[in-house]
Amino acid sequence: EDKVVQSPLSLVVHEGDTVTLNCSYEVTNFRSLLWYKQEKKAPTFLFMLTSSGIEKKSGRLSSILDKKELSSILNITATQTGDSAIYLCAVEAPTGNQFYFGTGTSLTVIP
Amino acid sequence: EPEVTQTPSHQVTQMGQEVILRCVPISNHLYFYWYRQILGQKVEFLVSFYNNEISEKSEIFDDQFSVERPDGSNFTLKIRSTKLEDSAMYFCASGLRQGAGYTFGSGTRLTVV
Numbered sequence: 001e002d003k004v005v006q007s008p009l010s011l012v013v014h015e016g017d018t019v020t021l022n023c024s025y026e027v028t029n030f031r032s033l034l035w036y037k038q039e040k041k042a043p044t045f046l047f048m049l050t051s052s053g054i055e056k057k058s059g060r061l062s063s064i065l066d067k068k069e070l071s072s073i074l075n076i077t078a079t080q081t082g083d084s085a086i087y088l089c090a091v092e093a094p095t096g097n098q099f100y101f102g103t104g105t106s107l108t109v110i111p
Numbered sequence: 112e113p114e115v116t117q118t119p120s121h122q123v124t125q126m127g128q129e130v131i132l133r134c135v136p137i138s139n140h141l142y143f144y145w146y147r148q149i150l151g152q153k154v155e156f157l158v159s160f161y162n163n164e165i166s167e168k169s170e171i172f173d174d175q176f177s178v179e180r181p182d183g184s185n186f187t188l189k190i191r192s193t194k195l196e197d198s199a200m201y202f203c204a205s206g207l208r209q210g211a212g213y214t215f216g217s218g219t220r221l222t223v224v
Contacts, residue, residue, distance in 0.1 A: 096209030
């Protein structure tokens with residue numbers, strides 16, 4: 001079964017738009033939730049979230065975890081074409097030995 | 112910035128052949144992982160490795176797979192007798208400690224023909 005579900009599966013926006021990507025999970029007692037950006041090959045790390053309600057921010061990207069709702073969102077403001085990528089959400093298993101990945105949201109930003 | 116290095120970047124092999132995918136994790140990291148991503152599908156966990164032994168493995172990681180840390184720097188994934196469905200991007204990752212996130216390598220694209 002899918003432990004991590006991301007939505008939408010794909011999104012096409014214009015430059016300058018703001019987008020919100022969703023991640024919901026069914027992993028109890030997880031250790032952390034991570035967001036990655038995947039362009040051509042390897043996922044690159046964006047954020048790690050462990051505490052509910054605390055926003056992590058990096059430039060135009062921000063993310064927050066809601067443990068009550070078992071979800072996280074990734075916001076990108078003033079999108080640029082370079083933001084086009086697949087955004088992956090991953091939840092760390094209680095054992096700490098693996099992460100469960102969602103299928104990703106494919107974001108396309110058109111000029 | 113330290114990085115995880117994987118070689119080769121692309122490997123083509125005939126069905127039934129053995130392949131070894133190589134990874135050099137970040138030098139002070141202690142936790143090592145292999146994931147794979149079949150084209151168009153999600154990233155799937157294969158195996159985690161700590162203290163010279165497997166910590167956890169998925170259903171995908173059956174007897175045809177093995178991992179080794181033959182020396183202090185390399186971490187290898189061996190696939191004996193490859194099948195067509197083993198074609199995927201294989202990612203190595205390493206982490207300093209659990210709960211701290213980890214760094215992915217750039218991947219090896221394995222094509223089994």
